[in-house]
Amino acid sequence: MSILSKFSFKDQAFKLRENAILDAATVVLSSKGYDLMTMDDVAGAVGISKPSLYKHFKSKDELVGEAMIRLLDGAIEQVDALSQQLSAREKLEALLEWALRVRLGGGLPFLPSTSPHVRDMxxxxxxxxxxxxxxxxxxxxLVKQGQKDGQLDASLPTDVILFSYYARTCDPAVEYLQKFSKMSDDDIVKHMIKVAFSGLR
Structure with missing residues (x-):
């Protein structure tokens, strides 16, 4: 094996471990929140020592930051991958469906809205x-295009629609429905999207 291929293998192994760490951190954050999460929790979930964890991330703040960046990258990739044949409203619905499914799977902690320290960090x-x-x-x-096309209420300020949309991605009703109703995740997603875009009327 050449020196170059050795380095390539080590780089790949390092990146795989880093992704495993971010996966574990996301799950722990979803279940415990930022304040209760420890680096020991994450290291234990991955099955590595804490010194090994610190080779990848120097602090809890850095780890949480990278986990949140990865989630945002996922959302941006979802938008970029949407078919140009979809209307603006359909694209917004598709992204909300993605976010809700990731969240129902325990992979979308909404830390900025729950922790002032995390928000500032x-x-x-x-x-x-x-x-x-x-x-x-x-x-x-997308919101402005949806309003222009008559698919979203043009009488509402764009920011009202946009921030209401963000709120739907972290609506606590999702957890309550998953925990206490007998609905499947598919039904929860379907109903939450209907409420978000059609209301309760």
């Missing part, structure tokens, strides 16, 4: 804020 994270602004621009364009 993330706002100081340039990579995170770059992703937030990019996703916000993409969704704002």
């Amino acid at each position: 993330l706002m100081r994270n340039f990579k995170y804020m770059t992703r937030v602004l990019k996703l916000n621009r993409m969704l704002e364009q």
Whole structure:
């Protein structure tokens, strides 16, 4: 085996472990929240030592920041991958469906809305804020197009629709329905999307 291929294998192994760490951190964050999560929790979930964990992420804040950046990257990729044949409203519905399914699977912690410390920490994270602004621009364009096409209420300020849309992605009703109703995840997603875009009328 050449020196180059050895380095390539080590790089791949390092990246795979890093992804496993981010997977574990996302699950722990979803179940415990930022304040109760420890680096020991994450290391134990991955099956590595804490010193090995610190080779990838120097602090809890850095780890959480990277986990949230990865989630935003996933959302941006979803929007980019949507068919151009879909209307603006259909694209918004498709992204909400993706977010709800990821969330029902325990993979979408909504930390900024629940922890002032995390919100402040993330706002100081340039990579995170770059992703937030990019996703916000993409969704704002979709909302404006939906209003122009008559698919979304043009009498409402764009920000009201946009931030109401964000709120639907972290609506606590999702957890209550998953825990206490007898509905399948498919039905929960279907009904939450209907409520978000058609209301209760």
